[in-house]
């Protein structure tokens with residue numbers, strides 16, 4: 001999807017596949033089809049797609065599934081799917097406010113992705129492996145403004161959903177705007193810059 005990241009080397013944690021099933025809500029047949037068409041999970045034809053929540057799945061297929069959702073069903077569904085991402089996730093006790101929540105996205109992102117079957121962030125050593133981009137946090141003290149620069153291979157609208165959901169856990173009135181003076185991955189840029197205010 002993105003020129004600078006070769007998704008073929010990486011995997012995504014199976015639990016993330018639930019995002020698409022949740023995102024489609026009362027249309028599970030569509031969610032099933034999108035996942036199965038990309039070779040993600042298995043189905044006996046009548047029930048929801050089965051997948052191993054703790055297994056690793058090819059990132060390239062997952063990105064293709066999301067890309068297809070965007071082009072066939074619209075960016076809003078990607079945004080909605082992004083918003084369900086943090087809903088069921090478990091967060092470390094260090095996540096106590098909007099700042100720690102937004103900082104934590106990059107760590108959670110790396111814990112949910114692997115290179116050759118090995119998670120890209122180790123909570124025990126604190127070591128982070130490179131290769132799939134970042135959700136880079138920056139904050140000017142004294143201002144209720146956080147800037148997140150996203151260089152992941154995920155769709156812009158999907159990342160916006162993740163970020164606003166994380167922000168609103170602690171600041172229900174938080175808002176997100178796309179910095180229009182910066183590039184956007186939708187128009188071929190390598191990253192997107194978002195302003196979160198509250």
Ligand SMILES: [Zn+2]
Nearest residue numbers: 156184185192
């Ligand atoms: Zn963008």
